[in-house]
Amino acid sequence: MTKLKVAGTWGGILEVELDNWTLTMLRDEVANRSGLDPESIKLICAGKILKADDGDDDPKTLAQLGIKENSKILSSRGAAPDEGKAIMAEEERSRRLSRLKAAATALSKRHVDGSLPMEDYNIELEDQGGQQVKFGSETDQSATMMGLMLHAKAKSLIETGLYVDALEVLAMAEESFLLCDPKILELQIPDETLSVVMGMGFHEKDAKRALRLNNKDIATSVDFLIEERAKRAQKHKDDLQRQKEIFEQKTYGVTLMNKAVDMQMLDRLVLIGYARDLAAESLRRHENDFQKALDALTSPEVNSSIQVYIESRKRKRQEQQVGITVDELVSMGFERGQATSALEVGGKREDIIQRLLSSPAANPGTASASGSAFTENGGATSSTNHEIVAEAKDSEMEDDTADEIPSNGEVEERDLE
Known part of the structure; x- marks a missing residue:
């Protein structure tokens, strides 16, 4: 028997047979004494990591690997395959949570600084009475928005069974709420009172909220719920109007x-x-x-220049929609005034050309030949100035985060019972 000095995850003298023992046997023995997985053990001798030739039917012995009596073996713990996968999964989860936090931060800031919302949704805060909430500073407004968005996302994660992720998202939400001064009202609602209100056709969540806001008075709570329904209908109408305004703003x-x-x-x-x-x-x-x-x-001069610019912008947009420009129609032989009027009427490219050809003042021969050539070559496109430029952002995560936010008057609250 030959003695080897082992240090690292386990230290001591190990007796082996150099001519019979393989590296796998040595690793198993060291792992057994260390109480670790053999796959996580690395053995180092003379400054080199010992590696077994697993593909060889006749693996080398310790003697063939150059290990001699009283050789010093250093055992170190590496990551096992399963552990490595777990680490990678944890890193991916951390990256996903970081993206989520960044998306919530971006959304909360983008909707409080007065800039134009670039999305189809518009995030606003309302109190329990349905009135829009405006805080003293953008920091408070942004922190509250971010906390509510993260809280809504955490509820979604809980519903899908991702409890660890949900816990971290809730922690992030609480960090955001700590920047503000939230006032949480804790009221216990008797089951009998709740049953009476629910018996009138209201959902449990709405009934609880109404009773909390109205000191458990049934009559006042019912009136409140009826009024809330009317407010929600009006809110939906206002949201549609706001969407129209946003669309109009984008055109300007x-x-x-x-x-x-x-x-x-x-x-x-x-x-x-x-x-x-x-x-x-x-x-x-x-x-x-x-x-x-x-x-x-x-100012007549400035007013006139603005009108010229607006007409030019309208014409370019019309040209983009139909795929043909006034200059191209003029090059076909049509008068500029006729071409401009035809574009203002609108329609498809072929319809506009046909409409001009049908006009008594048109030159059919020139227009027809030019029209055929233009149809083969295709139309040009142009762009207008001052178009809205979307800022760089994590669109996928922001959309996913915004989708979790209650809309159309739905109120988000925390049930502390």
């Missing part, structure tokens, strides 16, 4: 500071008597400064 573009056109300022200018698109362009050029926009509109 953004200012140099990436701000949307102020709709209240726009309505004031429209009441004075200016065309809506003309007033919007003036506000966009002057960063929503009402007085500067009004001065520009009262």
Whole structure:
């Protein structure tokens, strides 16, 4: 028997037969004495990691590997295959949670600084009475939004059984709430009172909330719930109106500071008597400064230049939609005035050309030949200035986070019973 000095995960003298023992046998023995998985043990001798040739039918003995009597063997613990997979899974989970937090942060900040929402959803905070909540600072507003979004996402994770992830997301939500001064009302609702309100056709969650807000008074709570239904219907109507406003804002573009056109300022200018698109362009050029926009509109030269720009932008959009430009129609032999009028009417590319060909003032031969050539070559496209540029963001995670937020008047609360 030959003695080997082992140090590391286990230390001591190990007696082996160098001519009979293989590296696998040595590793198993060291792992057994260390109480570890053999796959997680690495053996080092003379500065080299000992590796067994698992594909060889006749594995080398310790003597063939150069191990001699009284050789010093260092055993170190590496990551087992299963442990490595667990580490990778944990890293992936951490990255996913980091993306979630970053997405919630981006969404909460984007909807409080006055910039134009780039998405189809518009995030606002309301109190238990349905009134929009405005905090003293953007920090409080952003922190509350972020906490509520993370809280909603955690509920979704709980429903899917991802309890560990949900716990971490809830912890992140609590960190956000700590930046504010939330007031949580804890009231215990008697089962008898709750049953009476639910018996009138209301859901348990709504009934609990109404009783808490109205000191457990049944009559007042029922009146409150009826009023809430009316408010939700009005809220849905207001949301549709807000979506229309956002769509209208996008058609006007953004200012140099990436701000949307102020709709209240726009309505004031429209009441004075200016065309809506003309007033919007003036506000966009002057960063929503009402007085500067009004001065520009009262100046004949500036007013005229704005109108020319608006007409040019409309024409380019029409050309993009139909796939043909005024200049291309003119090159076919049509008059510029006729071409412009045909584009304003709208329709498909072929319809516009056919409409011009049917016009008494058109030159059929020239237009037909040019039209055939243009059909083969295809149309050109153009772009307008000041289009809204979407900021770089994690769209997938932000959309997923926003989808968890209650909409159309649904109220999110924490049941502390």
